[in-house]
Amino acid sequence: MDLDSIECVSSSDGLDEDEIHLHHTLHPYSLSHHHPELSATKPRNGSNNSGIAVPTATAPATSVHELLECPVCTNSMYPPIHQCHNGHTLCSTCKTRVHNRCPTCRQELGDIRCLALEKVAESLELPCKYYSLGCTEIFPYYSKLKHEALCNYRPYSCPYAGSECSAVGDIPFLVAHLRDDHKVDMHTGCTFNHRYVKSNPREVENATWMLTVFHCFGQYFCLHFEAFQLGMAPVYMAFLRFMGDENDARTYSYSLEVGGYGRKLIWEGTPRSIRDSHRKVRDSHDGLIIQRNMALFFSGGDRKELKLRVTGRIWKEQNPDAGCVSSSDGLDEDEIHLHHTLHPYSQSHHHPELSASKPRYGNNNTAVNGGPTATAPATNVHELLECPVCTNSMYPPIHQCHNGHTLCSTCKTRVHNRCPTCRQELGDIRCLALEKVAESLELPCKYYSLGCTEIFPYYSKLKHEGLCNYRPYSCPYAGSECSAIGDIPLLVAHLRDDHKVDMHTGCTFNHRYVKSNPREVENATWMLTVFHCFGQYFCLHFEAFQLGMAPVYMAFLRFMGDENDARTYSYSLEVGGYGRKLIWEGTPRSIRDSHRKVRDSHDGLIIQRNMALFFSGGDRKELKLRVTGRIWKEQNPEAGVCIPNLCS
Ligand SMILES: [Zn+2]
Ligand SMILES: [Zn+2]
Ligand SMILES: [Zn+2]
Ligand SMILES: [Zn+2]
Ligand SMILES: [Zn+2]
Ligand SMILES: [Zn+2]
Ligand SMILES: [Zn+2]
Ligand SMILES: [Zn+2]
Structure with missing residues (x-):
């Protein structure tokens, strides 16, 4: 020899180094039987005649948040979320309107719950929608909406009272809007002297009002003057609103004085923020209120013509914490906060942008009562993708029962058409929502604790983990399993x-x-x-x-x-x-x-x-x-x- x-x-052996690499690429799971830890998550499509081939990498195309928008009305969906047999989701309001036909595939809708998507929502942590305006807060899905209705960074609504104006924006935008679109009088300075004249003071309508904008201390203030019925009594009212948020509003005070012919009425108060609607401030009587008879005294007493001279002044408080709201309206600071807490959506009809995502429980007879409340993220989205029967990761097609209990396609063939969770008939219902969730997920490599910093779409994560450089080694001892x-x-x-x-x-x-x-x-x-x-x-x-x-x-x-x-x-x-x-x-x-x-x-x-x-x-x-x-x-x-x- x-x-x-x-x-x-x-x-x-005819196998050179290049061929070894090729071998890895074509058979990413070929090594996985040496990794007991890995094989637990290996998809078992082989024994499933309705399954697809080995999953391949999919670029994250759909945001999970988008999945929670009803494809029919584009509102955010809240429990119960429904779907058809093919997995097309829709909100409970739309479900009552579509005459039992899926709007996507036109097939019979039935009564199928998409529990998976409800759980996804529960587990989500999302940034406030006003993050681009400066808000850095992160919220569970079910409390995000509530926060956004009160977020300090949300845009302001137009403070003009006499119309259903839908303009929203920051303060400089709204000042220009008031001046250019509503032709509002703009004044500079912290004192004012206005005369309101009305020829027939007996006609008092809710619609009688005036708005003037004052610019001082680098801020803008809205002076409202209007006539309305208070109970059965006709009154005139003047009040100031601050163009900015509540906290800044409290650092200012203002006084209003009206008088004439030997009489005088003085009001001192704190301007309310334009976050509080014009109507809300008026209805809380937080301003100078003049009974019509008194106003006619101030006008000269001939009861033919209203001639009110209102003077006033705005100043900055040295210590704004001492007494924020005037005590005369009977509403102290605590009560205002309580009011906000009990009715978080009370102002949302003034925010066209917000109302588009407001849940509509009112006209849905299967919906739960009350608005959504905050839910701590209890379920990890990744856990939702574990088959509850075999604990393997689920890959398309993912199935579910009418009640929304999911299972993998391998388990589906083994459970004799009974849902393993609720024991009801399983049928042939696809959980498309969860498949899309998987598609959109970006997850860290499971060996991140061993040093791997890579992030992968769900469908390519498994493939990477089979070859990850940081994956643990198997025992090299040959003579045993x-x-x-x-x-x-x-x-x-x-x-x-x-x-x-x-x-x-x-x-x-x-x-x-x-x-x-x-x-x-x-x-x-x-x-x-x-x-x-x-x-x-x-x-x-x-x-x-x-x-x-x-x-x-x-x-x-x-x-x-x-x-x-x-x-x-x-x-x-x-x-x-x-x-x-x-x-x-x-x-x-x-x-x-x-x-x-x-x-x-x-x-x-x-x-x-x-x-x-x-x-x-x-x-x-x-x-x-x-x-x-x-x-x-x-x-x-x-x-x-x-x-x-x-x-x-
Ligand atoms: Zn809808
Ligand atoms: Zn459908
Ligand atoms: Zn926010
Ligand atoms: Zn406007
Ligand atoms: Zn399974
Ligand atoms: Zn079930
Ligand atoms: Zn890795
Ligand atoms: Zn060993």
Whole structure:
């Protein structure tokens, strides 16, 4: 025997480095049976005749938040959320309006709950919709809407009282809008002196009003004057609103004075924010109220003409915390807060932009009472994608019962048309919403705690995790179905303590393998020794097996670490005796490649039994192989050849 036979053996696997990579790409799950932790989440489409192929990566196209918009009315959906058999969702209000036909596929709607989407909503944490205006708060879905109706960063509504104006925006925008679109008088200064004249003061209508804007202290104030019926009594009222939020409004005070012909009435108060609607301020009587008879005294007493001179002043409070709202209206600060708490939506009809997303429980006879309340995020969206029956990750098609209990397509074929959760008939209902949720998810690699920082769409996460560089290693011990996994230090200790493997230090070795009856060659005949050098650990495998019909012995080295590091080392193995010698040089394979895979690719020193018996002395009674070897670090691993260069 000479080196020609080695050349034959080592080239016979026909698998070069490029092909190994290709193999990984085509069969991302081919290694997963070596990872007990991974196989728990492996999709089982094989046994499911309605299933699709192995899931592939999908770019996150749909935002989960968009899934919660009713596709019919575009309002945000709140429980109960409904769907058709094909999984097209709609809100409970729309469900009552579509005459039992799915608006998307026109098939019969039935009465199917989409519980999965309701749970998704529960688990969501979303930024306030006014984040672009400066709000940085994050809310559970069911309390987000409530916050947004009161968010300090929400745009202001037009303070003009006499119309259903729908303009919203920030203060500079609204000031320009009042001046340009409503032709409102604009005044500069913190004092004012206005005269209101009306020729027929007996006509008091709700619609009689005036608005003037004052600019002082760098702020804008709205002075309202109007006539209305207070109970049965006609009155005039003047009040000031601050163009800004409640907290800033409280830092100002104002006075109004009206009088004439020896009489005088003075009001002092705090301007209300334009967050409080014109009507709300008026109805709370938070301003100067003048009975009509009194107003006619001020006008001269001839009861023919109203001539009111209103003077006033705005000033900045030195200590705004002492007394915010005037005590004369009987409404103190605490009561205002209480009012807000009890009726969070009381102002929402002034916010056209907000009302589009307001839940409509009123005309839906199956809806729960009251508005949505805050729910702590209890369910992780990722957990929703675990089949509640087998706990595997669910992939399309995802199924559910009429009550919304989901299950994977494999389990669906096994449950005899009964929902495992509620025991009712299962039918053939798709949970499209959950499939879309999965599509839109971006999740961290499950090995993030081991150092992986990558984020993946749901449908490609599993594929990555099967190949993640940070995934734990499997035990390299070949002779058992050992399920130990962990990092290299853990596995080294495990090999030493649990498998009683010989541990050697140094980069050279000299081992003798002796076997008394060399005719018995079984797959199960093998040995493992661990070498520690260059700060790394290497596994030297020696075993006997049948190669085709020929019994052979094989020795090879595996590196305890990943593929890239493995390629920076080389090793040689030499076996000989009685005038013959066989030398192998190669690159250790990573223990990512299973013992069996390396063996079956013939990537090591292979000794035919007859040759081995020559080395043993030729009496064919006993196998006595002395294997020596050496491990070294490659100076330039890129230029080197990874697969033995003896192959040529
Ligand atoms: Zn709807
Ligand atoms: Zn449909
Ligand atoms: Zn906000
Ligand atoms: Zn307006
Ligand atoms: Zn299942
Ligand atoms: Zn069920
Ligand atoms: Zn990873
Ligand atoms: Zn083990």
